Amino acid sequence: MVGEKLRGLIQLLSKFPGLGPRSARRIALYLLSHRSKVLKPLMAYLDDVNLRYKYCSVCHYLDEEDPCGLCRSKTRDSTTLCIVACIGDVWALERASFFKGYYHILGGLISLSHGKNPEDLNIETLKNRLSIGISEVVVALDSTLDGQSTLHYLIQDVFPLYPHIKVSSLARGLPMGGELESLDQATLMSAFWGRREVNSALFSNTTSWSDFEKGK
Amino acid sequence: MVGEKLRGLIQLLSKFPGLGPRSARRIALYLLSHRSKVLKPLMAYLDDVNLRYKYCSVCHYLDEEDPCGLCRSKTRDSTTLCIVACIGDVWALERASFFKGYYHILGGLISLSHGKNPEDLNIETLKNRLSIGISEVVVALDSTLDGQSTLHYLIQDVFPLYPHIKVSSLARGLPMGGELESLDQATLMSAFWGRREVNSALFSNTTSWSDFEKGK
Known part of the structure; x- marks a missing residue:
């Protein structure tokens, strides 16, 4: 009823992250009903990004140039390196825009369940970078089993x-x-163990509770 | 940081039904990280469906041939026509596979808020079909304001x-x-108004409560 090619498109779309058969069908119909405004521009963009974007040989970010824009930046702190799993993590940190060092993208996490080993990650290029000029490393990995395994590997074998x-x-x-x-036990324990001493100086500019009560 | 073309792709994806900026970023990265297995097949499928699929001149379904496979079928009941808003509705009914008549796709619903009028729907082709051989019509439209407006229009001006x-x-x-x-008031009212007499014959094959109690 749907036809072979359209069925193929829907099956491909349904495997996209976050999509399922239902949303894939909706998107396929959306594409076919908006050919000039959506389907054709999409084809042009896909062709463009496929031809233009390459992995940066330094940090493994995706960019039109190699080294990428982030690595070519002169205003960043060249002594600090942030290790992340994937490009999406760089985007998340850049959106928050507080980190001003450079990045290194591992290209995934060590995972027993997905059969991903240290050899599959960008460890060699990381070692090359760590051996020159870096004085501080921030490991910014997911707080998951795979993230922890990867952190453990870095602490044991690399650093x-x-x-x-x-x-x-x-x-x-x-x-x-x-x-x-509503917090899970593991997070609550981490928060408790990692508790910080409350420094009264931090609150010196704010009204104390007794002043607040007086003012009422 | 993302680059013009990739940003364009993400913006386009984020307007797809059910997607937002977050899922669009994930999908764009997924495409760029799986070029041979996903991005290139996707481009081929898009090219194919764009070239092959056309609207059926009879019922306005999308198919590789005109009239479409549904309209060319000889096994369906040619006296019954089901009127739906869009192709997704046909898919939903065909998945349930109980309706064996033909379809007519209006190509949308009358909508004041979206400025969609009867002239924008496939009404002329519907009239042509109704004038020959059809003895029963089932209107299968969304239970929404737009669905009701369209049903009202059909009842007033077409049927x-x-x-x-x-x-x-x-x-x-x-x-x-x-x-x-947990039901909303409108549905509850509809269910109440549309209540059906309970026919004991329907339950003749099942064990009555008193028999069930005795058997225990």
Whole structure:
């Protein structure tokens, strides 16, 4: 009823991240009903990005040039390197725009379940970079089993080769707006273990509770 | 940071039905990281469906041939026509596979908010079909404001021209598995108004409650 080619398109779309058979059918119909405004521009974009975008040989980011725009930047702090799993992680950090060092993209995480080993990650290029000029590394990996395995591997097998480099990993704790009551036990434990001393100086500009009560 | 072409692709994807900026970014990265297995097959499929699929001149379904496979079928009941808004509705009905008549796709619904008028729908071809051989019409439109407006228009302006045709519309009521407590008022009212007399003959093959109690 649907036809071979359209069925093929729907099957391909349904395997996209976040999509299923239902959304794939909707998108296929959307494409076929908006040929000049959506389908043809999509074809042109796909052709363009396929031809233009290449992986950066330094950090493994995707860009039209090699080294990529991030690696070519002169305004970033060349002594600090942030290790992430994938390009989406770079985008997330760049959207938050507080980190001003360089990135290194591992191209995935070590995963027993997906059969992904250290050899499958961009470790050699990481070692090359760590051996020159880097004084601080921030490991920014997912707080998952695979993220932890990868962090463990880096701590055991990679960072000991560069004892002068200061290494840190992202803090674990309450997400912004997180409520204790609905928090999972692991996060609650991490938040408790990682508790910070409250420095009264941090609050010196704010009204104290007693002042607030007086003012009422 | 993302580059013009990739940004364009993400923006286009983010307007797809059911997608947003987040899922569009994920899909764009998925495409670029799986070029031979996903991006290139996708380009080939898009090219193919764009070239091959045309609207059926009879029922306005999308198919590689005109008239479409559904209209060319000899096994369907040629006296019954089901009127739907779009191709996705045909797919939904065909998946359920209980209706064996032919379809007519209006190509949308009358909508004040979207400025869609009867002239924008496939009404002329519908009239041509109703004037020959059709004895029953089932209107299968969404239970929404636009669906109701379109049904109203058909009842007022189209069906009176063919007084010999029996017209019906989909029943309104409890969805399968629906719980009274969580049902909206309008559905509850429709279900109440459309209540059916319970025919004991329907249950003659099942064990009555008293028999069931005795058997325990």
